[in-house]
Amino acid sequence: MISKKAKYALKALLFLAKQQERELVLISEIAAAELIPRKFLEAILVDLKVQQIVQSTRGKNGGYTLVKDPSQISVGNVIRMVDGPLAPVHCVSHLYYRKCEECADEATCEIRLLMKRVRDATCAILDTTFLTDLNKVNALIVEE
Amino acid sequence: MISKKAKYALKALLFLAKQQERELVLISEIAAAELIPRKFLEAILVDLKVQQIVQSTRGKNGGYTLVKDPSQISVGNVIRMVDGPLAPVHCVSHLYYRKCEECADEATCEIRLLMKRVRDATCAILDTTFLTDLNKVNALIVEE
DNA sequence: TAATTTGTCTACTACTTCTATAGAGATTCT
DNA sequence: AGAATCTCTATAGAAGTAGTAGACAAATTA
Numbered sequence: 001m002i003s004k005k006a007k008y009a010l011k012a013l014l015f016l017a018k019q020q021e022r023e024l025v026l027i028s029e030i031a032a033a034e035l036i037p038r039k040f041l042e043a044i045l046v047d048l049k050v051q052q053i054v055q056s057t058r059g060k061n062g063g064y065t066l067v068k069d070p071s072q073i074s075v076g077n078v079i080r081m082v083d084g085p086l087a088p089v090h091c092v093s094h095l096y097y098r099k100c101e102e103c104a105d106e107a108t109c110e111i112r113l114l115m116k117r118v119r120d121a122t123c124a125i126l127d128t129t130f131l132t133d134l135n136k137v138n139a140l141i142v143e144e
Numbered sequence: 145m146i147s148k149k150a151k152y153a154l155k156a157l158l159f160l161a162k163q164q165e166r167e168l169v170l171i172s173e174i175a176a177a178e179l180i181p182r183k184f185l186e187a188i189l190v191d192l193k194v195q196q197i198v199q200s201t202r203g204k205n206g207g208y209t210l211v212k213d214p215s216q217i218s219v220g221n222v223i224r225m226v227d228g229p230l231a232p233v234h235c236v237s238h239l240y241y242r243k244c245e246e247c248a249d250e251a252t253c254e255i256r257l258l259m260k261r262v263r264d265a266t267c268a269i270l271d272t273t274f275l276t277d278l279n280k281v282n283a284l285i286v287e288e
Numbered sequence: 289t290a291a292t293t294t295g296t297c298t299a300c301t302a303c304t305t306c307t308a309t310a311g312a313g314a315t316t317c318t
Numbered sequence: 319a320g321a322a323t324c325t326c327t328a329t330a331g332a333a334g335t336a337g338t339a340g341a342c343a344a345a346t347t348a
Binding site: 170171172186189190200202203204206207208 | 321322323324325326
């Protein structure tokens, strides 16, 4: 299960992607449009800023904007930034690898190989889907 | 991420599957063999008993045994019993479906369709892999 | 320069879930 | 009766989730 925080992050980024022609978008505007608690969203955007996905300007007429092109921001990476590994167990994660404590021997662990397949399948989907792909889906639905 | 509890449940069931010729296996034996805290395992086995995966006999010479054949117990179902839905969001789960609160409209939610693909890919793997399949993998490794 | 509008930072809180542990109780066998 | 087992209830610390409050810093502009 992904957290609400991760969903909020995705929604906020998708909103920013749709507003790409604009210089800056207010936190409060994103919060209102995507029904995200405003203060919670602030914290999420700070995280995304640290990760260099968005940038901000302070003061009057300030706001947020994307740093990277939405076609370069994968859903997988956004979820990783907020929730951590996509893998179902640490011992098959590439970026967050950690030996499982409760596993006596990784080489003969029956569960590990199976979970690796799950990880690979999940990453194959989420790491090849970008913000632009999601907004395209939405555009198609809206056109109907 | 799956919980330790789910991993323990899988390991305990795999152990029972390997001991199928025996009538009954002690909790303490499973705990020792699989390095699972004994009292914690007790609680897990009670859950699995409620789900009718295992059965138990009390008193002296008591213990646990599988109810179903290991070729009929899928990893997906074990994880669901312990951790709940395999789906990354409730709104794409089949058995635990629930509308996402933070989603204004399911029909136009950009994230939903993508997560459905993740769910389907995950379930395709975990619902078609049974305890016997995992023990076979292990047997092959041990033979080498 | 003072007021206003914005994002930033720190701290706190409430709730839930996770990972257990302790101990008395019930059941069965010998 | 006594020993070996599973069972049930209660408790608890740590971590994670989902926020909220309020002072602070920076930029604009009147």
